[in-house]
Amino acid sequence: MDFKLKVWRQADAQTKGRMVNLDAKDISPDSSFLEMLDVVNEGLIRSGGDPIAFDHDCREGICGMCGAVVNGYAHGHQKGTTLCQLHMRSFRNGSAISIEPWRSRAFPVICDLVVDRRAFDAIIAAGGFITVRAGSAPDGNALPVPKDKADGAMDAAACIGCGACVAACPNASAMLFVAAKVAHLAALPQGRPEQARRALAMVRAMEESGFGACTNHGECEAACPKEISVNHIALLNREFIAASAAAVPPRDEIGE
Amino acid sequence: MAASGVIVFGFIVVHILGNLQLFAGPEALNRYAAFLQGLGPLKWAVRALLAASAAVHIVTAVQLTVQNWQARPRRYATIRYRATDYAARTMWIGGPIIGLFVIWHLLHLTTGHCHPAGQFAADSNGIINVYNSVVIGFMDPAAAAVYILAMLLVGLHLYHGLWSMMQSIGLNHPGWNHWRRWFAVLFAAFVALAGISLPVAVLTGFVTPA
Ligand code: HEM
Numbered sequence: 298m299d300f301k302l303k304v305w306r307q308a309d310a311q312t313k314g315r316m317v318n319l320d321a322k323d324i325s326p327d328s329s330f331l332e333m334l335d336v337v338n339e340g341l342i343r344s345g346g347d348p349i350a351f352d353h354d355c356r357e358g359i360c361g362m363c364g365a366v367v368n369g370y371a372h373g374h375q376k377g378t379t380l381c382q383l384h385m386r387s388f389r390n391g392s393a394i395s396i397e398p399w400r401s402r403a404f405p406v407i408c409d410l411v412v413d414r415r416a417f418d419a420i421i422a423a424g425g426f427i428t429v430r431a432g433s434a435p436d437g438n439a440l441p442v443p444k445d446k447a448d449g450a451m452d453a454a455a456c457i458g459c460g461a462c463v464a465a466c467p468n469a470s471a472m473l474f475v476a477a478k479v480a481h482l483a484a485l486p487q488g489r490p491e492q493a494r495r496a497l498a499m500v501r502a503m504e505e506s507g508f509g510a511c512t513n514h515g516e517c518e519a520a521c522p523k524e525i526s527v528n529h530i531a532l533l534n535r536e537f538i539a540a541s542a543a544a545v546p547p548r549d550e551i552g553e
Numbered sequence: 554m555a556a557s558g559v560i561v562f563g564f565i566v567v568h569i570l571g572n573l574q575l576f577a578g579p580e581a582l583n584r585y586a587a588f589l590q591g592l593g594p595l596k597w598a599v600r601a602l603l604a605a606s607a608a609v610h611i612v613t614a615v616q617l618t619v620q621n622w623q624a625r626p627r628r629y630a631t632i633r634y635r636a637t638d639y640a641a642r643t644m645w646i647g648g649p650i651i652g653l654f655v656i657w658h659l660l661h662l663t664t665g666h667c668h669p670a671g672q673f674a675a676d677s678n679g680i681i682n683v684y685n686s687v688v689i690g691f692m693d694p695a696a697a698a699v700y701i702l703a704m705l706l707v708g709l710h711l712y713h714g715l716w717s718m719m720q721s722i723g724l725n726h727p728g729w730n731h732w733r734r735w736f737a738v739l740f741a742a743f744v745a746l747a748g749i750s751l752p753v754a755v756l757t758g759f760v761t762p763a
């Protein structure tokens with residue numbers, strides 16, 4: 298298959314970037330989107346050019362490293378699919394494909410399609426953890442968890458932290474990411490001790506990182522490769538309101 | 554945002570339901586208006602609460618909108634939406650338009666400054682003919698059109714506002730989550746249609762001056 302790519306090229310964070318036209322030729326319909334970029338990059342390297350920089354790791358849809366806005370959709374048009382799991386057979390032969398990095402003030406471009414997502418790390422560091430002893434693995438059934446709670450926690454824990462929610466949100470808000478992390482831990486007994494502080498600290502870290510605020514467009518849920526529901530956002534708001542009412546200090550030195 | 558919005562919308566609902574008494578004839582509406590005017594200090598308390606809520610609503614809306622515009626300094630060359638709707642995307646501009654409408658509406662039907670017949674004086678019983686004021690006001694097709702358009706905008710704003718409010722205050726439950734959109738749509742449609750029914754009734758000659 299052949300495609301006419303329009304790719305965002307940007308040498309580094311300081312340089313101004315622009316959309317560049319590139320041809321992708323002789324692409325196997327069974328290759329993934331990232332494999333298509335690999336083929337294009339091999340051509341670029343052979344002709345002495347710079348390959349297109351993009352993030353990736355597992356290439357099996359579980360690590361959350363990959364991602365780009367393809368034809369206007371975060372991770373491309375296919376629902377519930379990461380970019381590494383999107384196959385070229387789902388594009389029309391000969392069609393034009395536009396490829397841009399996630400765009401958000403909180404995710405500055407490092408190079409081409411690679412963005413700096415450390416803002417997510419800062420949010421996790423603020424409260425996305427539990428204070429249990431990190432020794433040997435505990436017995437699986439030592440803490441009974443009701444089935445519905447476990448399922449709910451798993452639904453939220455499916456978040457791979459790729460940032461598609463921010464990329465797709467008209468406000469570049471990270472609300473779905475924070476909601477998934479808070480909902481995941483709040484549903485389980487292990488997450489209970491830090492519950493109130495977590496909601497406050499993670500929301501504050503989100504606000505300090507320069508993300509937009511949620512106005513409930515719902516684009517995040519539609520773009521999420523793990524199809525995490527915006528219902529988690531209502532849950533986050535409930536947690537946040539309850540924690541604010543309880544007036545717990547947001548920056549508690551947990552574990553010290 | 555949510556708290557101030559709820560107060561303003563609470564008022565609109567009561568206000569439009571109260572106005573439906575137009576269909577019950579001049580006595581009913583004028584008695585209702587006289588009753589409201591007779592509330593004295595309570596009337597001023599409600600007005601103060603509404604003005605404060607409107608101010609809070611506007612200030613927080615501006616902050617929110619500015620924050621969200623700044624959150625994406627460089628826009629996408631190509632972006633496609635698949636979940637958001639017209640109501641959600643027009644909140645930032647629909648709000649100010651409704652605000653302008655409210656100002657004109659107060660000059661029209663409350664003070665009479667923008668009303669063909671001006672503010673009606675109270676009769677010997679202290680009753681102001683609000684009924685005629687409204688009906689004569691709506692007999693001007695341009696004024697009626699402004700009300701109808703404004704009510705459509707209120708419906709849109711209310712639909713997304715209600716849905717967003719339920720999310721913002723954490724009103725959700727697996728048992729009735731799928732009803733939340735319907736609730737917002739039906740509630741907003743009811744308010745808009747009730748509001749539109751008044752100018753339409755006058756324009757079609759169904760309701761005439763007393
Ligand atoms: C078809 C729709 C509407 C009709 C027929 C209507 C009618 C009226 C009338 C007759 C009054 C004056 C009552 C008096 O003389 O004391 C009034 C006052 C008012 N209306 Fe409306 N209205 C409509 C929609 C709205 C909407 C959508 C809003 C707000 C967004 C609104 C906000 C107000 C306010 C703030 C007042 C002043 C209340 C006060 O005096 O304290 N109205 N309206």
Ligand code: FES
Pocket residue numbers: 352353354355356357358359360361362363364379380381382
């Ligand atoms: S590369 Fe790991 S999710 Fe796509």
